[in-house]
Amino acid sequence: MSLRFGLVGAVAIATAWMSPAQCDTIKVGIIGTMSGPYALFGQNFKYGIDAWVAKHGSKVGDHQIEFVYRDEESPNPAKSKSLAQELIVKEKVQYIAGLYFTPDALAVAPLLEEAKVPMIVMNAATSAIVEKSPYIVRTSFTMWQNTVPAAKVAKARAAKKVAIAVSDYGPGIDAESAFKKTFEADGGTIVQSIRMPLNTTDFGPIMQRIKDSGADMIFTFLPAGPPTLGFVKAYIDNGLKASGVKLLSTGDVVTEPDLPTIGDSGVGILSTYHYAVSHESSENKAFLADLIKAGAKADDITMASVAAYDGARLIYKMVEATNGQKDPDKALAAVKGMKWVSPRGPVSIDPDTRHIRQNVYLREVVKQDGKLLNKELQTFDAQPDWGLAKN
Amino acid sequence: MAWTGLSIGLDALSYGMVLFIISIGLSIMMGLMRVVNLAHGAFAMIGGYLASFALKNAGYPLAIVLAVLGTIAIAFPLEFLLYRRIYRKSDELTQILLTIGIAFVIIGVANYILGPTTKSIPLPPLLSGPVDLGFRMIPAHRIFVTICGVCTAGLLWLLIDRTEFGIRLRAAVDNGDMAESLGIKTQILFSATFALAVGLAAFGGVVGAELLPVEPFYALRYMVTFLVVVSVGGAGSIPGAVAASILLGLADTTGKYLAPEYGEFFFYLAVILVVFLFPNGLLGRRH
Numbered sequence: 229m230s231l232r233f234g235l236v237g238a239v240a241i242a243t244a245w246m247s248p249a250q251c252d253t254i255k256v257g258i259i260g261t262m263s264g265p266y267a268l269f270g271q272n273f274k275y276g277i278d279a280w281v282a283k284h285g286s287k288v289g290d291h292q293i294e295f296v297y298r299d300e301e302s303p304n305p306a307k308s309k310s311l312a313q314e315l316i317v318k319e320k321v322q323y324i325a326g327l328y329f330t331p332d333a334l335a336v337a338p339l340l341e342e343a344k345v346p347m348i349v350m351n352a353a354t355s356a357i358v359e360k361s362p363y364i365v366r367t368s369f370t371m372w373q374n375t376v377p378a379a380k381v382a383k384a385r386a387a388k389k390v391a392i393a394v395s396d397y398g399p400g401i402d403a404e405s406a407f408k409k410t411f412e413a414d415g416g417t418i419v420q421s422i423r424m425p426l427n428t429t430d431f432g433p434i435m436q437r438i439k440d441s442g443a444d445m446i447f448t449f450l451p452a453g454p455p456t457l458g459f460v461k462a463y464i465d466n467g468l469k470a471s472g473v474k475l476l477s478t479g480d481v482v483t484e485p486d487l488p489t490i491g492d493s494g495v496g497i498l499s500t501y502h503y504a505v506s507h508e509s510s511e512n513k514a515f516l517a518d519l520i521k522a523g524a525k526a527d528d529i530t531m532a533s534v535a536a537y538d539g540a541r542l543i544y545k546m547v548e549a550t551n552g553q554k555d556p557d558k559a560l561a562a563v564k565g566m567k568w569v570s571p572r573g574p575v576s577i578d579p580d581t582r583h584i585r586q587n588v589y590l591r592e593v594v595k596q597d598g599k600l601l602n603k604e605l606q607t608f609d610a611q612p613d614w615g616l617a618k619n
Numbered sequence: 620m621a622w623t624g625l626s627i628g629l630d631a632l633s634y635g636m637v638l639f640i641i642s643i644g645l646s647i648m649m650g651l652m653r654v655v656n657l658a659h660g661a662f663a664m665i666g667g668y669l670a671s672f673a674l675k676n677a678g679y680p681l682a683i684v685l686a687v688l689g690t691i692a693i694a695f696p697l698e699f700l701l702y703r704r705i706y707r708k709s710d711e712l713t714q715i716l717l718t719i720g721i722a723f724v725i726i727g728v729a730n731y732i733l734g735p736t737t738k739s740i741p742l743p744p745l746l747s748g749p750v751d752l753g754f755r756m757i758p759a760h761r762i763f764v765t766i767c768g769v770c771t772a773g774l775l776w777l778l779i780d781r782t783e784f785g786i787r788l789r790a791a792v793d794n795g796d797m798a799e800s801l802g803i804k805t806q807i808l809f810s811a812t813f814a815l816a817v818g819l820a821a822f823g824g825v826v827g828a829e830l831l832p833v834e835p836f837y838a839l840r841y842m843v844t845f846l847v848v849v850s851v852g853g854a855g856s857i858p859g860a861v862a863a864s865i866l867l868g869l870a871d872t873t874g875k876y877l878a879p880e881y882g883e884f885f886f887y888l889a890v891i892l893v894v895f896l897f898p899n900g901l902l903g904r905r906h
Contacts, residue, residue, distance in 0.1 A: 423879065
């Protein structure tokens with residue numbers, strides 16, 4: 229690792245040395261999970277950004293854009309904060325982006341105003357993050373945004389009694405409250421609400437508990453990663469699927485790289501999410517081709533790459549609007565209300581919340597041409613972040 | 620209510636058996652060879668990876684055998700170059716630094732070569748899916764794991780208590796110099812025991828993969844749990860490890876069923892109580 233940092237540093241010094249005075253370099257610090265159990269998503273940040281740069285060049289006007297990567301590794305607020313400090317003070321970055329985990333994003337937030345550095349959140353999905361600083365804008369999603377449509381689906385599919393099982397941390401609790409509020413407002417009953425510790429790997433007892441509660445549908449959220457697989461398997465192997473209990477989740481539970489491991493028994497699982505790799509549009513097709521060119525493997529692509537791709541778009545727009553000067557207010561003003569067609573569908577930046585407004589899709593795991601994928605069944609147009617909109 | 624109790628008991632038993640199969644190798648290393656092998660989890664993980672690889676071309680039973688033998692083959696150079704130096708004599712700090720270093724190296728290599736995602740160990744049709752027990756459905760592999768655990772415990776007990784190998788091994792453990800002067804080749808005995816411990820780790824890593832999914836951080840993620848089983852059961856004691864695994868499995872599973880939001884509270888509560896009452900573990904010998 230230190231070798232890599234060493235190389236990055238050496239390259240940075242070399243470029244600073246060689247570049248002529250009139251052509252400046254604007255640095256963007258990316259904090260992502262580049263190693264560790266969640267490395268897949270950090271790599272997806274990089275794929276998304278590389279794909280954007282490959283398509284649109286590494287220059288905005290006369291300004292050379294340089295991305296500097298740092299490794300947040302795991303939910304580690306103290307480390308993320310010191311990485312952000314290092315990026316601001318030593319690397320003199322004008323923008324910070326990335327941030328896979330909510331606690332990490334929250335730890336960086338207090339630095340932004342003082343340093344006059346805007347932050348583009350490319351994953352961390354707790355609603356409250358954007359409220360922590362006026363310089364935060366988010367291109368990923370929030371739990372509320374993806375969960376409110378899920379509760380509508382549960383109602384539409386005539387679920388009467390739902391058991392909620394979520395991971396016991398910020399986004400999980402967001403998902404639980406969002407589902408509960410929406411579903412109960414529609415007249416449904418929540419029979420069981422379970423918060424599972426993040427490090428749970430044996431879901432047998434939890435499945436038994438859900439079964440004993442007599443629920444006819446489970447709504448779940450776990451962060452994409454190793455535990456999701458165990459949950460889905462326990463659901464199938466403990467006979468809940470066979471006895472007709474439906475499983476509804478946010479898309480985090482059935483990310484595309486996990487589908488082959490879940491296997492054919494995963495067919496029929498419903499989820500609501502803002503991006504499916506199989507989304508059918510010309511923009512997505514071109515995007516996927518660019519990702520592969522940037523070095524991604526087709527089976528490794530996740531929602532983090534599209535958030536990074538759109539995040540890079542915002543950064544380029546901000547640099548253009550400020551003409552490379554450090555002016556966060558002007559930069560933010562330039563992207564508020566911005567509208568474009570992303571690989572995930574039409575999106576816009578909500579001028580009030582600075583969170584992305586986007587379609588949320590209901591998808592079902594299906595097998596097509598021998599490959600498992602999330603097939604979009606229904607579209608919920610232009611969903612705001614319901615977590616912020618509720619106030 | 621009675622059904623619920625039985626149902627929790629079944630889940631606890633199978634989870635406990637997974638813990639047992641993996642931890643017993645660690646217990647043997649600690650009890651008989653006085654090595655705190657923090658790379659034990661890493662060997663279990665290697666077993667899992669090899670099985671996942673072997674399953675692409677081979678059947679499940681063959682994959683288990685290949686994984687166990689493959690892991691022993693990978694571990695052997697480590698034994699020859701490193702572990703051999705720390706049997707019985709060296710201080711704990713050397714052992715811990717050495718073995719945790721090995722664990723880190725294995726994690727790094729696994730992450731680099733195989734990537735950070737979970738590797739699947741697909742079960743044969745016979746072992747996948749639910750089995751109806753009348754009062755509840757239980758995953759077939761949990762029954763399989765329980766049987767594996769019981770067999771492992773029985774065979775190990777026979778091996779160490781009833782065979783020539785066991786007698787020699789216990790002699791070498793109790794008084795190495797005396798055993799050596801009686802013509803017992805302790806070095807070979809210890810190497811064989813190391814291979815046995817690693818093989819058991821690999822076996823547990825494969826059959827337990829449904830409950831402890833195989834990914835690079837497996838090596839350290841579950842290490843604390845394995846160490847806890849050994850210290851609660853008493854290092855080197857097979858019945859102790861069985862008792863500890865079932866007790867801890869029960870505490871964990873009951874906690875998860877009745878109050879999942881408490882996380883591992885009940886697991887560690889059980890640990891604290893046992894260690895408080897039995898400082899040498901449930902059936903451990905005083906050293």
